[in-house]
Amino acid sequence: MDIIQSGEIGERLRDVRARMEEACGRAGRDMREVTLIAVSKTHPAEAVLQAYAAGQTLFGENRVQELREKVPAVQALLQDTGQGASLSWHLIGTLQTNKVRYLPKLEGLSMIHSVDSEKLAVEIERQYEAAGCSVDVLLEVNMAHEETKKGLAPEEVRGLLEAIAPLSHLRVKGLMTIAPLTEEAESNRVYFRDLAGLMRDLNRAALLPAPMTELSMGMSGDYGVAIEEGATYVRVGTAIFGAR
Ligand SMILES: *Cc1c(COP(=O)(O)O)cnc(C)c1O
Numbered sequence: 068m069d070i071i072q073s074g075e076i077g078e079r080l081r082d083v084r085a086r087m088e089e090a091c092g093r094a095g096r097d098m099r100e101v102t103l104i105a106v107s108k109t110h111p112a113e114a115v116l117q118a119y120a121a122g123q124t125l126f127g128e129n130r131v132q133e134l135r136e137k138v139p140a141v142q143a144l145l146q147d148t149g150q151g152a153s154l155s156w157h158l159i160g161t162l163q164t165n166k167v168r169y170l171p172k173l174e175g176l177s178m179i180h181s182v183d184s185e186k187l188a189v190e191i192e193r194q195y196e197a198a199g200c201s202v203d204v205l206l207e208v209n210m211a212h213e214e215t216k217k218g219l220a221p222e223e224v225r226g227l228l229e230a231i232a233p234l235s236h237l238r239v240k241g242l243m244t245i246a247p248l249t250e251e252a253e254s255n256r257v258y259f260r261d262l263a264g265l266m267r268d269l270n271r272a273a274l275l276p277a278p279m280t281e282l283s284m285g286m287s288g289d290y291g292v293a294i295e296e297g298a299t300y301v302r303v304g305t306a307i308f309g310a311r
Contacts, residue, residue: 285303
């Protein structure tokens with residue numbers, strides 16, 4: 068990782084929050100509708116603590132193994148410094164069925180962004196039921212039909228929703244997408260807009276006990292555009308923690 072000077076993470080966080088606010092302003096949205104997920108993957112627990120010191124309490128990781136190491140490492144650091152931990156974690160990356168069993172035990176893990184098959188959803192249901200708790204999930208949609216990316220095709224989402232609606236230990240809160248890597252944030256606008264449209268259409272079909280409300284979309288390069296198109300979660304790594 069980059070060597071990050073103390074305080075630099077706080078500065079970058081303030082910058083990202085200011086840009087989020089500007090995007091909200093352009094879209095006539097309230098900043099409270101959009102939640103920043105600081106994506107700390109590959110960065111050490113110390114970097115998480117710096118962000119926490121700057122007021123950030125929600126973090127994202129893309130690998131189960133890294134979460135299993137970092138959650139207790141951050142807790143230990145917080146204890147050392149006498150701070151009460153009130154951190155939340157979201158799993159934003161690909162989840163393999165055989166790793167689901169580790170998740171209910173992870174303190175503060177409150178959402179899984181990457182559900183894209185019935186098999187995975189059923190395993191989440193099974194493991195959380197066994198643990199006596201439940202979890203919020205998003206369905207990952209591959210809006211640009213990129214072959215290298217995981218996620219459901221937009222036309223597959225409805226079928227999965229119908230299949231998993233009866234599961235009671237996972238609550239489907241909304242949709243997530245990873246837009247193509249591009250220098251031109253504007254070129255991803257169509258995918259963000261279409262994801263928002265897809266959620267509206269699906270909500271009209273009323274397949275779930277409660278309508279979906281969350282749209283996880285936008286990363287360091289394009290979170291402003293994503294907010295303009297209705298993002299409720301943006302997942303920002305590089306712009307906060309530096310290059311990986
Ligand atoms: C790494 C990652 C991000 C953050 O990417 P940046 O470009 O560093 O902001 C967002 N979402 C997912 C799923 C990721 O894996």
